Amino acid sequence: MAGVGGRASPGLKRWLSSQGLAPRVCVVGSGPAGFYTAQHILKHHDLARVDIYEKLPVPFGLVRFGVAPDHPEVKNVINTFTHTARSDRCAYYGNVAVGRDVTVGELRQAYHAVVLSYGAEDNRILGIPGENLSGVYSARAFVGWYNGLPENRDLKPDLSCETALILGHGNVALDVARILLSPVDLLRKTDITDSSLAALACSKVKRVWLVGRRGPLQVAFTIKELREMINLPGTRPILDPADFTGLGNAVKDAPRPRKRLTELMIKTALEKPGEKMVAAAPREWGLRFQRSPQEVLATADGMRARGIRMALTRLQGLGDSAKAVPTGEVEELECGLVLSSIGYRSLPLDPAVPFDSQHGVIPNSSGRVEGVPGLYCSGWVKRGPTGVIITTMNDSFDTAQSVLEDLQAGVLDVSASRDGFGTVGSILRSRGVRPVSFSDWEKIDAAEVTRGKAAGKPREKIVDPEEMLQLIGH
Structure with missing residues (x-):
């Protein structure tokens, strides 16, 4: 599928477009594992659309909540993630708890591939x-x-x-x-x-x-x-x-x-x-x-x-x-x-997803979840809570590569059209859940930076999700 420099050749791209074969991929979790997985798929497949779901209104996971405040240089990866989120083939949906607001089964019905990258939420x-x-x-x-x-x-x-x-x-x-x-x-x-x-x-x-x-x-x-x-x-x-x-x-x-x-x-x-x-x-x-x-x-x-x-x-x-x-x-x-x-320790997200509670990981092979075709995992929930951001990057690229290979080999049937967020959005509305978009996050971000400036800090984080939602008029 890839032509020169990892881009699809124009002829092939037109053929794919005329067939309407745009794979819909869903990533659960907006930390480094989620964003790096999305980045790699978008870079190496010219038609793929990636939707990222996050349970908090705000993105970036451990980069925002794990990196020490006196290590600002480690947070520079946020610039790369922001670039990915602003791609016209990527969408961010915060304030959506997968497993509670929408099930993994429902996501699998709406997307060709689902990647679980929700990290380790326990200790x-x-x-x-x-x-x-x-x-x-x-x-x-x-x-x-x-x-x-x-x-x-x-x-x-x-x-x-x-x-x-x-x-x-x-x-x-x-x-x-x-x-x-x-x-x-x-x-x-x-x-x-x-x-x-x-x-x-x-x-x-x-x-x-x-x-x-x-x-x-x-x-x-x-x-x-x-x-x-x-x-x-x-x-x-x-x-x-x-x-x-x-x-x-x-x-x-x-x-x-x-x-x-x-x-x-x-x-x-x-x-x-x-x-x-x-x-x-x-x-x-x-x-x-x-x-x-x-x-x-x-x-x-x-x-x-x-x-x-x-x-x-x-x-x-x-x-x-x-x-x-x-x-x-x-x-x-x-x-x-x-x-x-x-x-840290990962927790099971949904009864439909296999989970090895002894090791705190989803059983997988190169990110492919065992026994569940079309379901993948990356990051700490894939390999355990070890390593630094660069380790997670390589690991996420490895999972993304598995998704791309399965698309190319026809393991994932892209001819069956999937509606992605069109389907999920209806489910969330029926359950009274209002997702937060990336531009909503940018309003929260701007407010934090403004508050920080007043105190001589890079930002003053808003710590109450309700306050975040009020700020964006939810």
Whole structure:
């Protein structure tokens, strides 16, 4: 189907047009996976029309709600996604919850292909006693709170303690630690929400421990995030040189990124801070290794977290596949705030879609959902909640390629015309659901930027969906 430079040749395009064979594709979810899937299909098929459905009124998923407010450069992909959404063969329908407002079965009737790209909307639980005490939060909810995710806007985390403990050694754990310890003046210039900025300005937290079950060679964060944490103004890192003894040989044979990361941790552990620097650093953070949470300990009244009991572990095996095994020894650490950053988790969307609840993914082969022709998935719901935006991009292109191949091979019958949003729009109207268009979103966007300007910020996010809908006259 593709001619020179990936475009369909004019003759073929006319033939396709005369047959009216324009494939209608539906993408569920408007985060990076959804937009990259749409982008690839539109780029490599000159007739395809793609409709993107999103349960929130606002698009961009984790780019808007997951990326730390002090990392604005990571959000630049929004420009690419906006370009895709403005294509005359692409439409955005926000405020539509697939599985509730319209079923996957109804979407499959209306489109030739349906791609599920709705991400990971939940977090993995610790599964330990005391997890539900006041003062214990998932990192996902905490990130959602400071980034303006509507469902987390009322979190009101208690920041009245001096010591916080984050379970997990990934980039999200470092993001949370950095936001907790950042000077408020640095955050004031970001798009962090107004209410979380006010709460952080009154925070008493001055010490953050990041605890992991495995060792320094298994941390999942990257060197850029670690360096940023080490250089955070007004804070000092506490790394125990004893944690890094005997790693010499293992580091020598490690891949370059792992090697550089470990060398930076060792260098930081061995540095002797000068007296002046310690005095000038009212806040501190540190890494604790080979500790697995056993129980969140409660205050005397049984209501709040006061600490955590951890099993000390030893490692079996080498490198990334090393397993943490309890040694039988335990240790207690005092803290009034516990944030669990052990991973996100996808949830089943609709009974009609197969779901592997053990791994939290839709069973698939190159994005083709097993046993359901014409149904596809991309992003975290396809492969699990790992990787950065570039990983999701490649993964989404892979799924989009499967859709294009199936169109070309005739696996998807385009001769049967499908009405796309024509059909879905009627269903939504009958259920009293009013979708939000991309130009509606652009009005919300403009209002946020205007409000931000008044406060010297790039934007002031609106966190209440009702307010968003009122703004656009819904």
